[in-house]
Every structure is written in structure tokens, then in C-alpha cells.
Amino acid sequence: GNVVLLNVWATWCNPCREEFPHLMRLQRDLAAQGFSLVLVSADFDSQLPKMSEFLVGHGVDFPTYLKVGSDAEFIDGIDPRWSGALPATFLYDRGGTLRDFWEGQLSYEEFLERVRPWLDAKTS
Helix, strand or coil, X not given: CCEEEEEXXXXXXXXXXXXXXXXXXXXXXXXXXXXXXXXXXXXXXHHXXXXXXXXXXXXXXXXXXXXXXXXXXXHHHHCCCCCCCCCEEEXXXXXCCEEEEEECCCCHHHHHHHHHHHHHCCCC
């Protein structure tokens, strides 16, 4: 399996938009090493055109997802420790086990620091 970074973001979230280029760079730089980026937008239905334009503008060429249902169900379904703040990022090892979780914006270097140990791990 791949090391998976799941990022929940929204077009109306300034920190989300600021960290987005770092996420895309991470995907480009690490995909060959068994890394996958999964994006889930928390945008509202009325913002779908803006979301699509944003994704195209950033060169997203892989499937992305849109949150459906209530916020509470979505949040609790991913991790009940999550306050619902955006951006929210969840790091899963190659076996699918949640290994790290954080709320808030990171730099490219901070993402690498958190992801690299799981890419380099022989087993998860």
C-alpha cells in the first residue's frame, strides 16, 4: 500500500489555499515512492464551480472528493478528536493505520518531516 495523506480543505479557508501548493508539490515529489494525496473539500454545493476552478488552476489531475452529510457525522467518521478546524490533515501508513493528525497549515518542509519516516519504514 501507499502512505496516504488525507487533507480536508475548502476554497473559503485562507490557510487551506495557502498550503495547497505545498500539498501538490508533495504529491509530485513523492508519488514514485508510494505516496498518495487524497483531497476532500468541505465546500458547500453552491461553491462547486469555484472549487472546480481552484483544482484545475492547481493542476489537480487525480480524483478528489467533496464532503457530504452533516459536519458532525463527517468529522466523527474521520476522527472524533478532530475539532472540525480547517485545514485538517490525516497521515496513514502503508497498512492503512492512522499515524498522525493535525489541524492547521504546514509548510512543504513540515509536511516532508511528518511523511518521510512512514515512506522510509520497512513495515508499518
